[in-house]
Amino acid sequence: MQTDLGVYDPVLTIGTVAKMLDIAVQTIRMYEQEGLIIAYKTEGGHRMYSLHDVERLRCIRKMITEHGLNINGIRKMMSLVPCWGFKGGLDDECRQCPVYYDAEGPCWAQKNVGSKCRLADCRSCPVYRIEFNCTTIKEVVFGHKRDIKPLSNQEQKK
Ligand code: SF4
Numbered sequence: 001m002q003t004d005l006g007v008y009d010p011v012l013t014i015g016t017v018a019k020m021l022d023i024a025v026q027t028i029r030m031y032e033q034e035g036l037i038i039a040y041k042t043e044g045g046h047r048m049y050s051l052h053d054v055e056r057l058r059c060i061r062k063m064i065t066e067h068g069l070n071i072n073g074i075r076k077m078m079s080l081v082p083c084w085g086f087k088g089g090l091d092d093e094c095r096q097c098p099v100y101y102d103a104e105g106p107c108w109a110q111k112n113v114g115s116k117c118r119l120a121d122c123r124s125c126p127v128y129r130i131e132f133n134c135t136t137i138k139e140v141v142f143g144h145k146r147d148i149k150p151l152s153n154q155e156q157k158k
Contacts, residue, residue: 008129010040010048017049021057028057034071035109036060036078038123056132063134078106086126087116 005011018025032039032047037056039047049057063069069077079102084094094100097114099107107113108122122128 005051007051008123010050010053010123012049012051012054014039014047014049017054017057020054021061023057023061031057031060031071034075035105036071036074038108038128040123052129052132059132059134067134075105075109076103079103081106081127081130083107083117083127 012020014025014028018028028037028049029047031037037049037053037060039049039053042048060074063074064071082090083099084090084097087094093114093116097116098112099110099114099117102110104110106127107117108125108128117125
């Protein structure tokens with residue numbers, strides 16, 4: 001049987017994700033409470049995760065264990081993503097959104113969001129679905145793929 005599993009499909013239980021990353025279930029719950037990830041909730045209230053969530057969690061773990069960031073620092077870093085770039089561009093609605101001025105955490109973790117996002121499903125939003133791993137941090141912060149080639153040795157000496 002052929003399956004067409006997408007990276008955003010929430011098919012992994014919290015226990016499976018914990019085993020994959022060798023972390024405690026409680027740690028994943030805590031990251032969710034802190035707004036670093038969004039779990040998909042089944043009708044029965046069970047949390048499910050996608051491969052994209054796993055990569056997000058893997059990067060969060062790396063930032064903590066290898067790069068010395070704490071949860072607050074990661075939250076602030078995530079808050080720098082210019083979400084308006086994924087919501088039709090910066091306009092007056094975005095300028096009136098509290099998230100535009102906030103640097104406390106990612107937009108999806110904010111209780112008070114502007115009209116463009118009030119009824120949105122953040123798990124399906126391109127802002128949450130940004131490729132999030134530790135080698136693409138700048139793409140995450142700037143919200144797009146940079147088109148910058150590495151400088152040649154000659155250029156670096158200038
Ligand atoms: S829909 Fe959610 S994740 Fe997307 S920009 Fe709005 S608040 Fe952020």
